[in-house]
Amino acid sequence: MTAPLILSPDTVGIAKAAALLAEGRLVAFPTETVYGLGADACNGQAVAAIYTAKGRPSFNPLIVHVPSVDMAQRYVIWSDTADRLAQAFWPGPMTLVLPLRTGHGLSSLVTAGLATVALRVPAHASAQALLEAFGGPVAAPSANPSGRISPTIARHVIDGLGAQVAAVLDDGPCSVGLESTIIGLADTPTLLRAGGLPVEAIEAALGTRLATAATPTGDPDTVTAPGQLASHYAPRAALRMNAETALPGESFLGFGAMACDLNLSATADLHEAAARLFGCLHVLDAKGLPIAVAPIPTTGLGRAINDRLARAAAPRGSSATS
Numbered sequence: 001m002t003a004p005l006i007l008s009p010d011t012v013g014i015a016k017a018a019a020l021l022a023e024g025r026l027v028a029f030p031t032e033t034v035y036g037l038g039a040d041a042c043n044g045q046a047v048a049a050i051y052t053a054k055g056r057p058s059f060n061p062l063i064v065h066v067p068s069v070d071m072a073q074r075y076v077i078w079s080d081t082a083d084r085l086a087q088a089f090w091p092g093p094m095t096l097v098l099p100l101r102t103g104h105g106l107s108s109l110v111t112a113g114l115a116t117v118a119l120r121v122p123a124h125a126s127a128q129a130l131l132e133a134f135g136g137p138v139a140a141p142s143a144n145p146s147g148r149i150s151p152t153i154a155r156h157v158i159d160g161l162g163a164q165v166a167a168v169l170d171d172g173p174c175s176v177g178l179e180s181t182i183i184g185l186a187d188t189p190t191l192l193r194a195g196g197l198p199v200e201a202i203e204a205a206l207g208t209r210l211a212t213a214a215t216p217t218g219d220p221d222t223v224t225a226p227g228q229l230a231s232h233y234a235p236r237a238a239l240r241m242n243a244e245t246a247l248p249g250e251s252f253l254g255f256g257a258m259a260c261d262l263n264l265s266a267t268a269d270l271h272e273a274a275a276r277l278f279g280c281l282h283v284l285d286a287k288g289l290p291i292a293v294a295p296i297p298t299t300g301l302g303r304a305i306n307d308r309l310a311r312a313a314a315p316r317g318s319s320a321t322s
Ligand code: TXA
Pocket: 031, 033, 034, 035, 036, 037, 060, 061, 062, 063, 095, 097, 111, 114, 116, 117, 118, 120, 140, 141, 142, 143, 178, 179, 180, 181, 182, 192, 193, 224, 225, 226, 227, 228, 322
């Protein structure tokens, strides 16, 4: 398999990446959460190529990335709640699901035929520069084969997707390291996916608790955010959570001061653990041994870390998606 073009995040690289998007090609790019697999969100064939490259079930809709709140408002029916959250957390690691406006112009493949769309304004300087240079909405799921660990460095993208991507904009490791927090605003504000922005911060900005989406069942017809399917973010090796020690033959992924093969954060810092999570899982997965993971607190970013670990630990075979 030939390799994708590796682009630097300078003026030339950004211009090339934007030109490839305009030609309907796939370009992987960094955001502060994870690397995304980008395509022109208005070009149905380009969006279809995302599903093919990832091996992603076509019922699972994609996040549309835009450079500004102004551009986000072109596609959806905006609301006071959307405005409050956008003012507080955009650009940043938050995605809002809102009702589509008529004449939005997005490919129906992006929304998988739903009446809503997921929108995000990322904060990463290279993502912002690319979105500005392209000048339109970019559909981008995480740039990993469907159901596998999300990419937090360019190398993960190249190893996972290879030449199915025209180019990778390489700007080093992602600072947050967990996918965005997804909030459904089509009716009662609902947490659809825990992620890189702590739920507590969102609830503080709203002044109310968020509703939570129905428990994932693995049945795509009953899942509000299809990415909530049980087996997801899965390493090839089996994974066991809340382990006090490793059993013989297991790799041990630690948290806090302890003896282990790799440590998410020796100082028990949840931000550091989030940023390191997928990278550590990629490394341990390559060793091929079952993985035991130390207990992680469930507050702040710990909620999303535990969510990703629970999905990685879930029995395989329920269709995994993004
Ligand atoms: O941090 C992130 O969110 C990354 C970066 C690249 O932005 N993207 C990402 O995309 O994680 P993806 O496709 O791997 O996950 C998107 C999630 C899926 O679980 C999908 O089902 C959900 O968003 N989603 C998209 N549109 C939706 C909609 N209209 N209603 C409910 N869920 C939606």
